[in-house]
Amino acid sequence: MSTYILVPGAWLGAWAWRETAEALRARGHEVHALTLTGLAERAELGSTEVDLETHIGDVTGFIEDRDLHDVILVGHSYAGIVVGAVAHRIGERLSHIVYVDSAPMGDGQGMFDLLPPEAVEGLRALVAAGNGWGLPFPGQEALAENGSVEGLTPEHWKLLGELATPHPFGTYEQRLSLPGAPSGAPRKVLVACADFSGMLDAGNPWLNSLIDDSWLRRDLATGHWPMLSEPAALAEVLDRLAADR
Template sequence: MATFVLVPGAWLGAWAWEDTAQALRERGHPALPVTLTGLGERSALATPEVGLDTHIDDITAFVVEQDLRDVTLVAHSYASVPVTAAAGRLGTRLERLVYLDSAPFAEGMCLLDVMPEDVVNQLHQQVAEYGDGWQLPLPPVELLGTLSSLEGLDEGRLDLMRTRATPQPFRTFAQRLNRPGELAPDVDHVVVACHDAQALLDAGMPELAFLSQSPWRRFHLPTGHWPMLSTPVELAETLDTVVSSGH
């Protein structure tokens, strides 16, 4: 049994994890989805000041205030940035760190650093035109990624994303990671790669080579970038395998 803390990516709240969390509970695991400040049911808390540090504090406080132990912390997409820092604050509470179609960030990096320049420019334009200069609405589908990253999202699931997504405080994308901290030495390091991440890892990108080496363990989930929506039960099965297979 593992205690899962599930952190969603940009524009999403805890709602996105509902089906996966239920499937994990049916397998005997406590599963606790998180909604970060300014998103989902906490959208009323969004302000221009909400940034990466806010979300790092959210994740840390969620674990500490509930006195959670033996935590498997799962970071989807954007959440990899605040989770990288929060994980270093959790000490012995953290048993396992899982990057879901994402990867850890180095000190001094921000999410915009890993995006092509033309995409960054388009996002800035959307923030200026539709987000009052500080919020990023969910972009049109064609800007969300490749066709392979959207695999498994039928029109119903895409409509669910469009309907329930909330604008992302843009400072969370632009603020740089500061002093992420060190993990406890026995923390299990895991990557669950969907199609696009798997392709990058298989291509042998030098920047990602460490994810194919010890202490990292790698699992493949054959779906697009939003597996909690496209294949929620299969995601739960993969996470169950991750914890049952040990370090």
């Protein structure tokens, strides 16, 4: 049996991992799907004060408060920057760090580094026009323009429309702080779906600079939201990591 912590990406909560978590539990694993501050059932905690350090603290605090060890820590999309920071700070408590269609960032980097300046200003305008602190869920058309939505059914879109919540924008604005040397050396794993598989196969310089031969790469033939589109296949990939010690 292994201990898994599943961290959702932007706009999502623990609910997004339900089927994957159930499949892992059916294999005998201990599974914790987290909801980060300001999202889903914790949306009432959202404010301009919620930033990247808040979300990093959510995960490190959960692990430390329960004195968990040999954890397989999984982060989807935006959560790659969060789980990467957690691994830097308390990596001795982790056996694996898994990036699901995501990747870590370095000291001083942030989510805005992935976007052109005009896109950043457009996001700021959306936040200002909304509740003042949260980036609204963009909806099906915008998501399809910016990444693969392969495998998402009308039922998935309905679920996203009902349960996705504005994402605390401070987590995009704050740059990552990784002081000192990494703590521990958990095995690094990339679960690459359509978006990341395509970038890697095309020789994307940013990704290729991060991912070397020490990484495990596992590909899933689906879009950017595998916990929804292929939850059983994702659980199978994660389950197999338990034997890789």
